[in-house]
Amino acid sequence: IDAALSDGPLKGKHILVTSGPTHEPIDPVRYIANRSSGAQGTAIAKALIALGAQVTFVTGPADVAPPAGARVVAVQTAKQMLDAVTAAAPADAAIFAAAVADWHVANAGDSKIKKDKSGLPHLEFAENPDILATVSQMKTGRPALVVGFAAETDDVIANATAKRLRKGCDWILANDVSPETGIMGGVDNDVTLITADGTEDWPRMSKQATAEMLADRIAKAIA
């Protein structure tokens, strides 16, 4: 660790970052998942580390490599992600960039479903725990700053504003992930920061630049 790094404004702060998708098994060879490369979450972790933070990076199976210098906890399912997040507490701040699957397959089996057996499979879904809401609503040991994302395709700001209040997080970063924006799987992001004080439209810029801007704001908020 170089001197500049260990002297950063987030020196001594423990920050939890979730990233990537979760995979929810259907059977041993199949799963359901959300789309997520893990690019934005990884960039956020890197930017926080660059400001001196000690980062626990809880990641589902992502496309991009996890950030150097983080404590990496690799998980598959939402339930495992919740357990890893709980085990990593306490933290000074928590950033929830993961695209968590909303449901798991309640009747997932240990043997492979064969397509010639009995016609189409009937999957039963059950809701996954909401990790962001769980942490936001912790009665003791809640991180001082809890930040979520709201990836929306319609009524972005209205949906994200409602989501912030419903979940109880401090900040939410809203973005429009409609296919024509090119944000999913792309280099750029275009977010609006929503806090108790209102909304702030950030320019479209690289996910790395977005991460650096967020890390600066986090440093100002908790340092």
Ligand code: CTP
């Ligand atoms: N999130 C989470 N655990 C879940 C679902 C979502 O921690 N089970 C977090 C995401 O990491 C993100 C935020 O909650 O920071 C919003 O996720 P999103 O999918 O937009 O919200 P949902 O409440 O799942 O609503 P919906 O998918 O119906 O829009």
Ligand code: CA
């Ligand atoms: Ca969701």
